[in-house]
Amino acid sequence: MNTSVILSKAEFLEHWLGHRTLTRRTIEKFPEKELFSYSIGGMRTFADLVKELLSIAEPGLRGIVQQKEEPYNHDIGLTTKEALLAKWDEDTPKIIDLFNQIPVEDFHKEYNLFGEYKFPIYSNLLYFVDNEVHHRAQGYVYLRSLGIEPPFFWERY
Amino acid sequence: MNTSVILSKAEFLEHWLGHRTLTRRTIEKFPEKELFSYSIGGMRTFADLVKELLSIAEPGLRGIVQQKEEPYNHDIGLTTKEALLAKWDEDTPKIIDLFNQIPVEDFHKEYNLFGEYKFPIYSNLLYFVDNEVHHRAQGYVYLRSLGIEPPFFWERY
Numbered sequence: 446m447n448t449s450v451i452l453s454k455a456e457f458l459e460h461w462l463g464h465r466t467l468t469r470r471t472i473e474k475f476p477e478k479e480l481f482s483y484s485i486g487g488m489r490t491f492a493d494l495v496k497e498l499l500s501i502a503e504p505g506l507r508g509i510v511q512q513k514e515e516p517y518n519h520d521i522g523l524t525t526k527e528a529l530l531a532k533w534d535e536d537t538p539k540i541i542d543l544f545n546q547i548p549v550e551d552f553h554k555e556y557n558l559f560g561e562y563k564f565p566i567y568s569n570l571l572y573f574v575d576n577e578v579h580h581r582a583q584g585y586v587y588l589r590s591l592g593i594e595p596p597f598f599w600e601r602y
Numbered sequence: 603m604n605t606s607v608i609l610s611k612a613e614f615l616e617h618w619l620g621h622r623t624l625t626r627r628t629i630e631k632f633p634e635k636e637l638f639s640y641s642i643g644g645m646r647t648f649a650d651l652v653k654e655l656l657s658i659a660e661p662g663l664r665g666i667v668q669q670k671e672e673p674y675n676h677d678i679g680l681t682t683k684e685a686l687l688a689k690w691d692e693d694t695p696k697i698i699d700l701f702n703q704i705p706v707e708d709f710h711k712e713y714n715l716f717g718e719y720k721f722p723i724y725s726n727l728l729y730f731v732d733n734e735v736h737h738r739a740q741g742y743v744y745l746r747s748l749g750i751e752p753p754f755f756w757e758r759y
Contacts, residue, residue, distance in 0.1 A: 448707035452609050452724050460728060485642065486746030550605035567609050571617060575735050579755060582739030589643030598736060 454549050458541065461574050463601030465540075468498065468581045469533055470596040474588055477526050483587055491587055494580040495529055496521050501573055503536040505558055506543040509569070514560035611706050615698065618731050620758030622697075625655065625738045626690055627753040631745055634683050640744055648744055651737040652686055653678050658730055660693040662715055663700040666726070671717035 452460075472480070472495055481492045489497075500519045508515060523529050552567040562569060585595040609617075629637070629652055638649045646654075657676045665672060680686050709724040719726060742752040 449610075450607055451611050451614060451706060451709035452728075453606075454608050456724070457608060464732075485743055486749070488743065488746050549608060552608035567613070571609075575621075576755070578732050578735040579739040579742075582736040583743050585736075586642055586645065586740050586743040589645050592643070598733070 454544075454547075454552070457570070458544050461544075461570075462537070462541070464574055464577055464581075465502075465533070465537060467596060467598070467601045468495075468577055469530065470600060471581050471584050471588070472526065472529055472533065474593055474595060475526065475584070476591075476593075479587070479591055480526050480529075481524070483591065485587060485590060488583065491584040492523075492526075492529060493519075494583060495533075496523060498577050498580060499523075499529075499532055499536065501576065503539050503543070505569070505573060506540055508558065509556050509566055510543045510546045512556070514557050516561070517559045611701075611704075611709070614727070615701050618701075618727075619694070619698070621731055621734055621738075622659075622690070622694060624753060624755070624758045625652075625734055626687065627757060628738050628741050628745070629683065629686055629690065631750055631752060632683065632741070633748075633750075636744070636748055637683050637686075638681070640748065642744060642747060645740065648741040649680075649683075649686060650676075651740060652690075653680060655734050655737060656680075656686075656689055656693065658733065660696050660700070662726070662730060663697055665715065666713050666723055667700045667703045669713075671714050673718070674716045 472491070475483075475491055479491075481490055484490050497519045500517050500521055504515075504517060507513070521532075523532055547566065552570075553565050555563055556566050556569060557563040558569045562572075564572075588595045629648070632640075632648055636648075638647055641647050654676050657674050657678055661672075661674060664670070678689075680689055704723065709727075710722045712720055713723050713726060714720040715726045719729075721729075745752045
């Protein structure tokens with residue numbers, strides 16, 4: 446490996462996919478009813494947070510690859526846990542495919558994500574992962590408050 | 603820049619420091635009493651979560667740089683918000699200095715963090731940031747549940 450690379454493209458993807466696995470486990474831990482109804486402090490339900498993640502990951506990456514600056518849409522109308530998990534699983538191979546289409550030399554090019562967030566591609570992609578970790582952690586608190594043990598933070602395989 | 607670099611060493615540090623700024627803002631939002639007493643679902647207080655972060659960031663990085671595999675110690679005995687913030691601010695320049703001492707070609711070398719977590723250095727450092735985002739998000743839920751608006755997620759400057 447080139448010695449100036451602290452994190453390769455493949456390692457970044459692996460890191461993201463590990464987080465996606467953990468988020469999937471977190472969705473699975475929720476009882477159907479509470480997934481769509483439970484919240485704390487006026488926040489969104491975990492289902493709504495997951496729909497935000499779904500509306501960012503694959504659509505955002507598709508925008509980057511196809512250079513389309515379409516606005517995002519969080520209202521993706523999934524109403525069961527099974528449907529959320531199915532969409533999650535449907536998107537994962539698309540994410541791998543799209544990510545692999547980004548030329549390594551493009552990661553520092555700016556892209557106006559969703560027609561709104563003009564940053565280098567690496568920065569937008571880090572934001573996707575950070576945002577997933579952030580919202581998933583909110584799901585952890587919901588689970589704890591429901592008396593349900595969340596998955597271990599390192600269960601990313 | 604070398605075109606195979608998707609994220610440079612300096613960019614990773616900047617990313618981490620941005621998260622540290624946001625975590626600092628989150629600590630600031632807590633009332634003194636609730637910082638040390640409030641929790642949800644049997645979880646740790648936000649002060650305890652912050653002490654975990656403090657016991658990982660600078661000590662972990664110091665271990666990496668000095669090649670010492672000492673166990674971590676979360677019980678760092680800070681009992682006021684002022685003391686937590688002071689320690690946070692004291693550690694930031696140390697983190698910058700230590701991080702800059704890691705040779706770029708070492709990021710893929712394995713290091714047995716805290717004598718326990720044997721992974722490449724880049725992987726351990728990603729874990730530091732992920733863990734901070736994760737615990738900070740739990741603090742966001744505590745704040746919301748206390749009727750306090752958390753900082754914006756993008757306030758990292």
